[in-house]
Amino acid sequence: MxxxxxxxxxxxxxxxxxxxxxxxxxxxxxxxxxxxxxxxxxxxxxxxxxxxxxxxxxxxxxxxxxxxxxxxxxxxxxxxxxxxxxxxxxxxxxxxxxxxxxxxxxxxxxxxxxxxxxxxxxxxxxxxxxxxxxxxxxxxxxxxxxxxxxxxxxxxxxxxxxxxxxxxxxxxxxxxxxxxxxxxxxxxxxxxxxxxxxxxxxxxxxxxxxxxxxxxxxxxxxxxxxxxxxxxxxxxxxxxxKSLALRMEQSQASAQALAQWLQEHKEVEQVYYLGLPEHPGREVHFAQASGAGAMVSFALRKEEQVEQVLSRVQLISFAESLGGVESLITFPAKQTHGDIPEELRLLTGVTSTLLRLSVGIENVEDLIADLDQALRD
Ligand SMILES: Cc1ncc(COP(=O)(O)O)c(C=O)c1O
Structure with missing residues (x-):
């Protein structure tokens, strides 16, 4: 089966x-x-x-x-x-x-x-x-x-x-x-x-x-x-x-759309998503996995924008964790990776401008609209 x-x-x-x-x-x-x-x-x-x-x-x-x-x-x-x-x-x-x-x-x-x-x-x-x-x-x-x-x-x-x-x-x-x-x-x-x-x-x-x-x-x-x-x-x-397959398919499709949208945004310096053609690990990844997943990380141009985005998001919750039906945004340098020494953190790109999105199953247009208002000047 x-x-x-x-x-x-x-x-x-x-x-x-x-x-x-x-x-x-x-x-x-x-x-x-x-x-x-x-x-x-x-x-x-x-x-x-x-x-x-x-x-x-x-x-x-x-x-x-x-x-x-x-x-x-x-x-x-x-x-x-x-x-x-x-x-x-x-x-x-x-x-x-x-x-x-x-x-x-x-x-x-x-x-x-x-x-x-x-x-x-x-x-x-x-x-x-x-x-x-x-x-x-x-x-x-x-x-x-x-x-x-x-x-x-x-x-x-x-x-x-x-x-x-x-x-x-x-x-x-x-x-x-x-x-x-x-x-x-x-x-x-x-x-x-x-x-x-x-x-x-x-x-x-x-x-x-x-x-x-x-x-x-x-x-x-x-x-x-x-x-x-x-x-x-x-x-x-x-x-x-029981619903893992459906949830993953929906979240993954939305993550792809969101990653592409973020890539075009003027306040975003870099997007980390395996579904983007320029991801350096893509070939190896797709030889051992059947999808890009639903996690999207992105670096903002300026450090002060981090606080702006985290305080302005309304639909997307500023909360630790990932993988649920509700979309979450986290600030890895202070949350999930807070216990890793700064030198090691920076070496792997976990900078103080990096945000991580766990894309849920909401309508992707609503997610984009929320990020759009959070990123506006
Ligand atoms: C990749 C990974 N492994 C392990 C854990 C730890 O799992 P838990 O929070 O269920 O103890 C986490 C939690 O965020 C994780 O992201």
Missing amino acids: RIETLLAQLGNGKDHTGAISYPIYPSATYRHPALGESTGFDYSRSGNPTRKVLEEAIAQLEKGKRGLAFSSGMAAIASCLSLFKPGDHLILCQDLYGGTYRLVEQVYGPLGLTATYVDTRSSQKIREAIRENTKAILVETPTNPTMHITDLKEMHQICKDHDLLMIVDNTFMSPYLQRPIEVGAHIVIHSGTKYLGGHNDVVAGLVVTATEELGEKLYFYQNAIGAVLGPFDAWLLLRGM
């Missing part, structure tokens, strides 16, 4: 009652039929029926073997980082979500993990950063917010040559547009808060592993640490995911 069909049918027919919408099982614990016997569920941190349907769904969508649902994207990433030991070294893309940088540097750094932040657009630079104790490479592609592209096939080759784990944060694309396991990733991570949930009403994280063995290891950390997704939130995510 094709992905649109899988998405629409998530959870349907999986419950003995015939429920179309898979039920929420809020039970914290489960009766044992007899000593040494189990229904498959013992205690909800270890396993919950609603969460299980979601976990199987994301594994199927990402073409992996095992799915795991966490209470946030950060909890998902933290559980993946638990795979490493003091003294291990990681390579991460330079233009990384600020929360991931903060977790690696301020939580796992003091516990003995070291990391190098590399411009992963260049395979050469990745190879040069590998040390004897390097254990994994973690990238986002496209990156957030300057849309740098890592060649996943090359990354797979490097990981194979050096026996490294290949980890991809696929939040920006969703499995509808990109499935890194198909090109060799061992672990795929999502902030489910974004496109998968899609309605700005749930915080969630998901991990998919390419093998059962890796799935078992991560399941150990999921259960041991306990940052699991609750059954109500698992249900919200399942409900949101």
Whole structure:
């Protein structure tokens, strides 16, 4: 079955009652039929029926073997980082979500993990950063917010040559547009808060592993640490995911129109969008993904215009996050990337004139009209 069909049918027919919408099982614990016997569920941190349907769904969508649902994207990433030991070294893309940088540097750094932040657009630079104790490479592609592209096939080759784990944060694309396991990733991570949930009403994280063995290891950390997704939130995510294909198509079409409009605007210095023909990562991106996505970043000519735009937008909300039906605008230098040191931030183009738009499903003419009035002199 094709992905649109899988998405629409998530959870349907999986419950003995015939429920179309898979039920929420809020039970914290489960009766044992007899000593040494189990229904498959013992205690909800270890396993919950609603969460299980979601976990199987994301594994199927990402073409992996095992799915795991966490209470946030950060909890998902933290559980993946638990795979490493003091003294291990990681390579991460330079233009990384600020929360991931903060977790690696301020939580796992003091516990003995070291990391190098590399411009992963260049395979050469990745190879040069590998040390004897390097254990994994973690990238986002496209990156957030300057849309740098890592060649996943090359990354797979490097990981194979050096026996490294290949980890991809696929939040920006969703499995509808990109499935890194198909090109060799061992672990795929999502902030489910974004496109998968899609309605700005749930915080969630998901991990998919390419093998059962890796799935078992991560399941150990999921259960041991306990940052699991609750059954109500698992249900919200399942409900949101049913319309992922339609939402993504609409948002992407609007993002394309908005990017082209912004490019013509006299107050806009640069637009970062993979749907624009001059994007340098386009060829690599479209070899590994089926669409440009719905995130558009743009740099204004003057710093003072940032405050003007953020205070004037009416329809578009000035708010952190992305991937929902409602369009949002953020100021990465102060928000999502606020924890990244200025030198590293500037190196990747996250300047104090850069704004990031998450394009929702509103009528694009209304979105353009809102930006137009916000950008006027
Ligand atoms: C690419 C990416 N990864 C991970 C996260 C963290 O996810 P959460 O906010 O659900 O913890 C975010 C959040 O913005 C993100 O943009």
